Amino acid sequence: MTVQTTHHGDVAVAYETFGPAGGEPLLLIMGLDYQMVWWPDGFCQALADRGFHVARFDNRDAGLSTHFTSPAKENPFRVLLRGSRRPAYGTADMVGDGVAVMDALGWESAHVFGASMGSALALSTAVLHPGRVRSVTAAMGGPLRGAAALRYLNFGFFLRAARIKHPATDEGAIRTLVDLARLLATPHHPFDEGWAREVAEISHARSPRDPGTTQRQTYALRAAGALTGRMRDIAVPTLVINGADDPLIRPGAAAALARLVPGARPVVYPGMGHLLQEHLWDTIADEVAAQASTTAGTRLTRRGA
Numbered sequence: 001m002t003v004q005t006t007h008h009g010d011v012a013v014a015y016e017t018f019g020p021a022g023g024e025p026l027l028l029i030m031g032l033d034y035q036m037v038w039w040p041d042g043f044c045q046a047l048a049d050r051g052f053h054v055a056r057f058d059n060r061d062a063g064l065s066t067h068f069t070s071p072a073k074e075n076p077f078r079v080l081l082r083g084s085r086r087p088a089y090g091t092a093d094m095v096g097d098g099v100a101v102m103d104a105l106g107w108e109s110a111h112v113f114g115a116s117m118g119s120a121l122a123l124s125t126a127v128l129h130p131g132r133v134r135s136v137t138a139a140m141g142g143p144l145r146g147a148a149a150l151r152y153l154n155f156g157f158f159l160r161a162a163r164i165k166h167p168a169t170d171e172g173a174i175r176t177l178v179d180l181a182r183l184l185a186t187p188h189h190p191f192d193e194g195w196a197r198e199v200a201e202i203s204h205a206r207s208p209r210d211p212g213t214t215q216r217q218t219y220a221l222r223a224a225g226a227l228t229g230r231m232r233d234i235a236v237p238t239l240v241i242n243g244a245d246d247p248l249i250r251p252g253a254a255a256a257l258a259r260l261v262p263g264a265r266p267v268v269y270p271g272m273g274h275l276l277q278e279h280l281w282d283t284i285a286d287e288v289a290a291q292a293s294t295t296a297g298t299r300l301t302r303r304g305a
Contacts, residue, residue, distance in 0.1 A: 006104035013097045014064035015057035019048030025107040026052040031116025033214045035063035035203050043276050046285040051300040057101045061213045063206050070212045088216050091223040095125050111292050113137040120144055120224040126234045127227050134295045137288050139241040140274050142253030145225035152253035174200045186245035186273035231260040237291050238264035243272025
């Protein structure tokens with residue numbers, strides 16, 4: 001794949017595509033502080049094999065897209081817990097980056113698939129740009145406002161993640177990413193350490209992880225909660241996917257989030273963590289293709305069809 005760049009105002013947005021240009025357009029939105037390369041190539045190809053023209057991109061402040069800095073003289077703990085008094089960007093800005101990728105590809109509208117934080121951005125895209133979205137798949141996310149936002153978080157994950165300690169070297173940073181991926185995976189299927197190591201190396205070489213990005217994107221994610229009341233206006237097919245083994249988001253988040261969107265369909269997969277592992281690629285790709293077929297002019301291919 002060749003990485004291309006488009007712009008949303010002053011922000012450069014890096015993206016790449018899979019599948020034929022004439023395919024059904026599908027935009028993939030990655031989660032908090034992760035780069036587009038964490039969408040597995042094999043999963044992207046599985047979607048392309050089903051007739052999608054797939055685009056994945058680096059959210060602002062990650063990977064090869066434009067990076068930001070936090071405002072000076074702000075307490076980092078306050079930023080993480082309450083948000084910044086002077087945020088670098090908000091939800092609408094991050095949503096606009098995805099729309100800019102659609103514009104660059106000549107897509108008047110697209111199916112939108114978001115993972116983790118990307119699920120909130122996918123739903124926010126349908127709220128803020130309803131004419132640009134054909135369907136939504138929200139994976140590994142949950143409600144974002146009030147007590148519900150906390151009810152479905154597994155805070156034990158953060159304690160386990162904090163125990164990951166490696167030297168402040170390139171190798172240490174790569175090992176940290178691999179260990180985080182292992183922590184996010186289901187314990188009931190083999191963890192592909194080779195893939196995680198390869199993607200961690202690519203990710204670190206593209207742009208080393210910046211803790212400030214986590215803070216700034218967390219603020220943008222908190223701002224998405226303000227759109228919760230408007231999710232009842234989403235009128236496109238919506239699929240909400242969560243994993244029974246997700247160590248970060250409790251499985252009940254699927255039904256809770258689906259209740260916010262009229263007609264949304266929640267699915268909880270056994271053997272799924274907070275990571276798109278190979279044993280579920282075909283199953284999820286088939287689900288996304290089946291939903292897209294309800295709005296597409298032609299039936300998309302399903303495995304074995």
